[in-house]
Amino acid sequence: MTVAQFESVADAWPIGLVVVVGLFGLALGSFLNVVIARVPAGGSLVHPGSACPGCRAPLAWYDNIPVLSFVVLRGRCRACAMRISWRYPIVEVITAAALVLAYVAFGPSAEFLVACVLLPALVAMTAIDLQHQMIPDAITLPGIPVGLLINVATGRISWIDSVIGILVGGGLFLVIILASRGGMGGGDLKLGAMLGAFLGWKALLCALFVAIVLGGATGAVLLATGRRGRKDPIPFGPFLAAGGAMALFWGERAFGWWMGGFGG
Ligand SMILES: [Zn+2]
Known part of the structure; x- marks a missing residue:
């Protein structure tokens, strides 16, 4: 997509794009949580897939949805009920908020x-x-x-x-x-x-x-x-x-x- 096309979409559909940017921010925040957990230990970002740090149970996709899964699971692992750190939803919300603010402030630029x-x-x-x-x-x-x-x-x-x-x-x-x-x-x-x-x-x-x-x-x-x-x-x-x-x-x-x- 060229910048001109992007701008015309932005003009025609301003609120929609803010929502898209917000959802993108949540997904990116979810990825950042993987970075935060693995980069200090020198681990790989792709392997293995997401798992509970307590019981090692692999996370199903529906338990790995930004913010929503944390709320549905009330902040606990589905398999072992270990508390999930508040860091996860906080990082997701802050990333989404930062990108939405940037989009509102700068537009497509x-x-x-x-x-x-x-x-x-x-x-x-x-x-x-x-x-x-x-x-x-x-x-x-x-x-x-x-x-x-x-x-x-x-x-x-x-x-x-x-x-x-x-x-x-x-x-x-x-x-x-x-x-x-x-x-x-x-x-x-x-x-x-x-x-x-x-x-x-x-x-x-x-x-x-x-x-x-x-x-x-x-x-x-x-x-x-x-x-x-x-x-x-x-x-x-x-x-x-x-x-x-x-x-x-x-x-x-x-x-x-x-x-x-x-x-x-
Ligand atoms: Zn667990």
Whole structure:
């Protein structure tokens, strides 16, 4: 389908396409759950098929429908009644919501295409970092060339902006890692470079700003309420991912406003 054809379908059938994007997001979220469960362990994404982690019973297709199966089964395995993690429906709903928001914001466009690649990657990375305190190279390393190529292919931002973004994102974290001696990991560096590749350096700076504000505020609340001690590491990946997602939607505009002296 060409972009022009896609646009004419979008004009004729706007609500229908939002529903299609939402269903696609749910299916993609379901796939991300497989990525989240298997990538940190280095497992294959296709083999074996989905099974209950408790009793190894293979999942029938009707027990593997995004969100719906979780609700019908009341969050338990059909065979052994083991609790299914809330992560599954949450990841599916967030992925679907992110793509619907992107479609409503950008319409059928290069921005939407970029969003369809970047946002699901950020959802998977956030879940993996929260669960395993690591950001997988299997996502960030290919993400750097993919981000650059998608910008070259669509012309959404110039390739120079994207390359500078990679250097700024990676470089800033390199400085932080050297200065903090272990407070920040190499995973954050690669994620910073990947965000720079997708967003370009201007929106990347907005992403970093949002990440630092959100991370700092969350850290302060966790310290103040005693839920984390001063020595406990708080993963920074989820904040970077949130900043990256916000920068995809508003980064270029925020940067212009910033450079214009907050004037307009
Ligand atoms: Zn089971």
